[in-house]
Amino acid sequence: KAGVTQTxxxxxxxxxxxxxxxxxxISGHRSVSWYQQTPGQGLQFLFEYFSETQRNKGNFPGRFSxxxxxxxxxxxxxxxxxxxxSALYLCASSLRTxxxxxxxxxxxGPGTRLTVL
Amino acid sequence: AQKVTQAQTEISVVEKEDVTLDCVxxxxxxxxxxxxxxxxxxxxxxxxxxxxxxxxxxxxxxRYSWNFQKSTSSFNFTITASQVVDSAVYFCALIFTGGGxxxxxxxxxxxxxxx
Numbered sequence: 001k002a003g004v005t006q007t008x009x010x011x012x013x014x015x016x017x018x019x020x021x022x023x024x025x026i027s028g029h030r031s032v033s034w035y036q037q038t039p040g041q042g043l044q045f046l047f048e049y050f051s052e053t054q055r056n057k058g059n060f061p062g063r064f065s066x067x068x069x070x071x072x073x074x075x076x077x078x079x080x081x082x083x084x085x086s087a088l089y090l091c092a093s094s095l096r097t098x099x100x101x102x103x104x105x106x107x108x109g110p111g112t113r114l115t116v117l
Numbered sequence: 118a119q120k121v122t123q124a125q126t127e128i129s130v131v132e133k134e135d136v137t138l139d140c141v142x143x144x145x146x147x148x149x150x151x152x153x154x155x156x157x158x159x160x161x162x163x164x165x166x167x168x169x170x171x172x173x174x175x176x177x178x179x180r181y182s183w184n185f186q187k188s189t190s191s192f193n194f195t196i197t198a199s200q201v202v203d204s205a206v207y208f209c210a211l212i213f214t215g216g217g218x219x220x221x222x223x224x225x226x227x228x229x230x231x232x
Contacts, residue, residue: 031218033218033219033220035220042222042224042225043208043210043220043222043225044222045219045220045221048217048218048219050217050218055217055218056216056217056218056219058219088160090162092162092220094218096218104150104167104212104218105152105164105167106152106164106218106220107164108154108161108162108163108164109161110159110160110161111160111161113160
C-alpha cells in the first residue's frame with residue numbers, strides 16, 4: 001500500500017502571500033490530520049478532517065484552514081503568510097474506525113517544508 | 118489539560134548499549150491512547166506503537182520494548198543493543214477520549230548512537 005503523500009515537498013513564499021498544501025492519505029483511510037512542526041513550538045495539531053468535515057481544531061488563527069474531498073484527499077491553506085509560519089507541515093492519515101474497532105494510529109507523510117521570507 | 122513530558126532532550130550512547138527513553142503523561146481521562154513515533158533526519162514521523170489505557174501489558178518487538186505503568190503515568194521505551202540506524206528524534210504522544218484524533222506530542226528526545 002502506498003503511504004501518505006504530500007505535495008509540494010518544499011515551498012518558499014513571501015510575507016502576505018497565501019499557500020495551499022496537499023495531502024493524499026493511505027488508501028482506505030478516511031481521517032486526515034495536519035500538524036505544524038517548528039523548533040520553538042514542537043509538533044502542534046492544526047485540525048482533523050473526517051468524511052469531509054472538520055472534526056477537531058487546534059489553537060491556530062483563522063488564517064489556517066483546510067478541507068477534505070470526497071476521495072479523502074485534503075488540502076490546507078494558509079493566508080496572509082507571516083514569518084512565523086515557516087515550518088514543516090505534516091499530514092497524517094488514519095483509518096479511525098472499522099468494524100466497531102478504533103484505529104487511531106496515525107501514519108505521517110514526508111511533510112512540506114514551508115519557508116516564509 | 119493533556120500533557121506529555123519527555124525530560125531527556127538528548128541522549129548519546131555507543132552502539133550496542135541499551136537505552137531507555139522516558140515519557141510521562143498527564144490526562145484526566147480514564148480512557149486514552151499512548152504512542153511512540155520515530156523521526157529520522159528525513160523528517161517523516163514513523164509510527165512505532167500504540168497502547169490503550171486499559172492494557173498495561175508490556176510489549177516487545179525485536180530490539181524495542183515498552184513499559185507502560187499507569188501508577189506513575191509513564192510509558193517508557195527501551196532500545197536493546199542500539200544501532201547507528203536508531204539515531205533519530207523519538208516522540209511520545211497521547212490521544213484522549215473526546216479529543217478526536219488529536220495527538221498531543223512531547224518535545225521529543227534526540228538519540229545519537231555512535232560507533
